[in-house]
Amino acid sequence: PHKATYKIKISVLGGQLVTKIRQTATGYSATHIVEPTGMSRMFSRGSIAETSDFDSAADGVRPREYVSDDTLSREEEHARIHFDWDTGEARGTVNGNEVVSVIDGLAHDRVSIQYELMHDLISGNASDKYTMFEIDRLRPVNVQIIGEKTVKVPAGEFQVIGVQHQAEGSKRVTTLWCAEKLGYLPVIIEQHRKGKLQVRATLENYTPTRGQ
Numbered sequence: 001p002h003k004a005t006y007k008i009k010i011s012v013l014g015g016q017l018v019t020k021i022r023q024t025a026t027g028y029s030a031t032h033i034v035e036p037t038g039m040s041r042m043f044s045r046g047s048i049a050e051t052s053d054f055d056s057a058a059d060g061v062r063p064r065e066y067v068s069d070d071t072l073s074r075e076e077e078h079a080r081i082h083f084d085w086d087t088g089e090a091r092g093t094v095n096g097n098e099v100v101s102v103i104d105g106l107a108h109d110r111v112s113i114q115y116e117l118m119h120d121l122i123s124g125n126a127s128d129k130y131t132m133f134e135i136d137r138l139r140p141v142n143v144q145i146i147g148e149k150t151v152k153v154p155a156g157e158f159q160v161i162g163v164q165h166q167a168e169g170s171k172r173v174t175t176l177w178c179a180e181k182l183g184y185l186p187v188i189i190e191q192h193r194k195g196k197l198q199v200r201a202t203l204e205n206y207t208p209t210r211g212q
Helices: 038-042 112-123
Strands: 002-010 013-023 027-036 048-057 060-070 077-084 089-094 097-102 129-134 137-153 156-167 172-179 185-193 196-208
Touching: 002 185, 027 060, 027 112, 048 112, 060 112, 097 137, 112 129, 112 156, 112 172, 129 156, 137 172, 137 185, 137 196, 156 185
Parallel strands: none
Antiparallel strands: 002 013, 002 196, 013 027, 027 048, 048 060, 060 077, 077 089, 089 097, 129 137, 137 156, 156 172, 172 185, 185 196
């Protein structure tokens, strides 16, 4: 359990990303919120709020509920997805339209996949293939380790390992520079689309919240 605050830049807009994860009776609840800051609030209103409730399972992180409300992007997106492991289905709504996908093996949402990657890096079992709910359906995600380096961010200097993932059919590539010292929490998050950097977040503050 912890709270992490990032300085984030989306295209030319500046903002703040706050991630919080707390323990629940069976697992964890993680919330990621992006909001514009400073002068960017004059040009862009709204926020991106994502929440994932997931359980700890023998094979890693198993999501139960994913909620996303994006009023910041040019095209707003609202999603509510329930992962029913008994029936093997992920079902819910995306922008009011009903969606359903068959779960074949372990699957994740856009938030819980970060914690699955952290879990697998800690245990030394990182895979090169995952499954993630992307936009309106489950898609295979290709993952690769792209090296190690030392980085300096507002929160300090860290030795990091680069983990890059991309959903099949998506033009968006996400790179997480994860610090072993912080349980492989990303200290830099980058997203490229068609080779162009669109999002970059750097860790400003990390606060453990043990027992919460």
